[in-house]
Amino acid sequence: MSHVGVPRGTSRKRRSLALFTTGVLSLPVLAGCSSGGDEATSVAVTPQDIASAARAQVAEGGTVNWAIDAMPATLNAFQADADSATTRITGALLPTLFPLDAKGRPQLNPDYLESAKVVETEPKQVVLYRLNQQAVWSDGREIGAPDFVAQWRALSGKDSAFWTARNAGYERIDKIERGADDLEVKVTFGKPYADWRSLFSPLYPKQVTGSPDAFNDGARSTLKATAGPFRLREVDKETGSVTLARNPRWWGSPAKLDSLVFKAVKPQDRTEALTEGKVDVADIDAAAANRIVQAARATGGNGAPPAHGPGSEVTPAQALRSWALAHGSDEEVAQEAQEARDDKAKAAKAYAAEQSDLRLYAVRKSLEPAYTQLALNGESGPLADDRVRRAVARALDRQELADTVLKPLGLPAEPLGSHLALAGQPAYKDGSDALGSQDTKEAQALLADAGWTREGALKKTDGTKAGSEGEKQKDTGKKEEEKPEKKEDEADRTKEEKTKEEETKEEKAEEEKAEGAKDDGKTDDAARREPSKDDGLYIVGDDKPGEAEGTATHVIAPAPAAAAPSEDAPARITAQDRQPGGAAGAYAPVGTAAPVQAPDTARGPLGKDGKALTLRFVLPSGPGSESLRSVGDKIAAMLDTIGIRTDITKVSDDSYFRDHVASGDYDLALYSWPATAYPATDNRPIFAKPVPATDGSLLVEQNYSRVGTDHIDQLFDEAVSELDEKTSRDLMKQADARIWAAAGSIPLYQRPQLVATDRKLVNVGAFGFGVPHYQDIGFKKPQSAGAPANKTK
Secondary structure, three states: OOOOOOOOOOOOOOOOOOEOOOOOOOOOOOOOOOOOOOOOOOOOOOOOEOOOOOHHHEOOOOEEEEEEOOOOOOOOOOOOOOOHHHHHHHOOOOOOOOOEOOOOOEOOOOOOEEEEEEEEOOOOOEEEEEEOOOOEOOOOOEOOHHHHHHHHHHHOOOOOOOOOOOOOOHHHEEEEEEOOOOOEEEEEEOOOOOOHHHOOOOOOOHHHHOOHHHHHHHOOOOOOOOOOOEEEEEEEOOOOEEEEEEOOOOOOOOOOOOEEEEEEOOHHHHHHHHHOOOOOEEEOOHHHHHHHHHHHOOOOOOOOOOOOOOOOOOOHHHHHHHHHHHOOOOHHHHHHHHHHHHHHHHHHHHHHHHHHHHOOEEEEEEEEEEEEEEEEOOOOOHHHOHHHHHHHHHHOOHHHHHHHHHHHHOOOOOOOOOOOOOOOOOOOOOOHHHOOOOOHHHHHHHHHHOOOEHHHHHOOOOOOOEOHHHHHHHHHHHHHHOOOOOOHHHHOOOHHHHHHHHHHHHHHHHHHHHHHHHHHHHOOHHHHHOOOOOOOEEEEOOOOOOOOOOOOOOOOOOHHHHHOOOOOHHHHHHHHHOOOOOOOOOOOOOOOOOOOOOOOOOOOOOEEOOEEEEEEEEEEOOOOOHHHHHHHHHHHHHHHOOOOEEEEEEEOHHHHHHHHHOOOOOOEEEEEEEOOOOHHHHOHHHHOOOEEOOOOOEEOOOOOOOOOOHHHHHHHHHHHHOOOHHHHHHHHHHHHHHHHHHOOEEEEEEEEEEEEEEOOEEOOOEOOOOOOOHHHOEEEOOOOOOOOOOOOO
16 A cells, blocks of 8 residues: 655644555554543444464464565654555564554553553653563663653754654653663653653664664664564565564564565555465455455356356357357358457466465455545635535535445445544544534535525626636636737627637537547447546536536546546436436437426526536546545535536546645545544644745645634644543544534545455454554464364354
């Protein structure tokens, strides 16, 4: 899975990056959360699926190859270009003081700490850490206060020579000192900090954080010392692999594996890597998961057609006809038919071989600790009006959207009710009532109150739309006005001459269209169906049957996409079917005159001053984004029912976040945020109210919807300084209700987590909220001779 590029221009930066697309992005490091005194929650947590086994059942030795998106740009998790690979690798090498459990709650790690607690609150907050006396770095030096001091100084933000991506929490520390002995570390805060457990994870040795040079450059490709169950053996950029070996100085339960190799494998190449045995563990998408599940089932045999894959679509009648053509008297036809049969047979054989290899793997599934949201850009255009944003939200059937993604995978499909916690976490509370549930009439009433009506769309228009596209058209119009006037004789052309010329053009266009229809059979089908992945654009809500004359526009799409139905066609038809007054797919005989209709304000798009209410919906076009695009199409259809048109623009994955979401070049967008158990710290920059910069632009931190309030900021500030955990959580729940009411972003569903693992591997798979216990991962011991086999009753 790959990260979206999020600019890191502020020191108070969230620990995790925004994600997009289901099944192609991995989760960066999760921040810890407050533990202890957790209140009961009635919402169940989807369990981990990791083939759990006791250590006694795990064999000693072996190597596991684990797929990562790409080679890590750095091994310093506190630098701006740290990514999911950085997190995965350092998790096996460095101390994490409070790793998360299966419910997303941090738990004290006894491998590194004997205890950690707040020992004073007045006059200042003091936290006392007592270290495990056996804990040492791989060079033999004890882990101690000097490591804590060096990391604090590097991340406090006071020394700009350290190139850090974040300093949240560290800037509140006044001093760090040795306690009663070398095993105690005493941290004194200048300001109360509720999320103190998030600090010093991962903990780096002072050799890395002690100087700017070591911090900025020294830890990018190597680590001078580590303190985990594994140590760093090799970083090989040529082969795209990072090799870890069992740490001989590890004082905890020894690692079962001899080595752990992280290999760079692109998401789209993972099925091939699995079939070739190059990786043992890999995050996969729904398509790959489906193939593995199918491989485990009985396949066609004894002459029976295959159940799936090449040839599965061939009916008995088609197979008989193919055989007859291949054995017919027409030699040319027979040769072509036989070649086609041979090609299909080869493809089926290759597919069968791949399926045989995939039987060696199992699909582990859970819900990823991340959620997908619909972002509404409130900086300008119609969505700057909170009534329009709330109308968009009230038009959404979030249950249907969750079902679309999660039900086919057999995962719980529950709409998410919080921006700040996931179901099952102590801080979770469904705050969506602050905005309201799906209600078409209420959505329409909100739009009407904001001045968007059917009548407004029927007024004389200059051809511009409302929304980001409309703003562009205005700018273009201004430039056009600056052009020199046309020649006088051209301006004096009569309306009659113009009409004749336009009629001639239309007749010519009709003839060319008829010619194109004749040649359709000669056109390569794939070429007609497949538009450029970076150029896809169509409008949901246009060309509806029964729409008032003069209000319809043409579908905007590349010619290949318009020539034949694309994969997105079902969604567009759905949007049209929901529009009252017409049935998609019903046609009158050729030559039938279109009925003359009077303007009907009961249907058609909404508008204001003759400008249709059209929102630009930007979606990624990459191969791993199918699920996200399906959700986008459904959202467009839902908005169409209340009179909002959507220009769906598909852009490359590389530019999606950087050039559109982060820069504000969108009205609607879908992307995901990783969960955090520290919302007061980590979610603050995501929902902070944008502030004007000196150049007139907005400083948005990570609030890419550009929607925020002073009250939300105040609640975050109070929560992060509140040392009573229940009170802090209550403040966060109040903030979440305010975020719902502002309607800048709408949480939709928790993302699925699908992981392919070798069937013999245990204690690895879909970890959900939890983190891997790397020392426990390994191959299950073979069943001893004479042991009773499992029998099916």
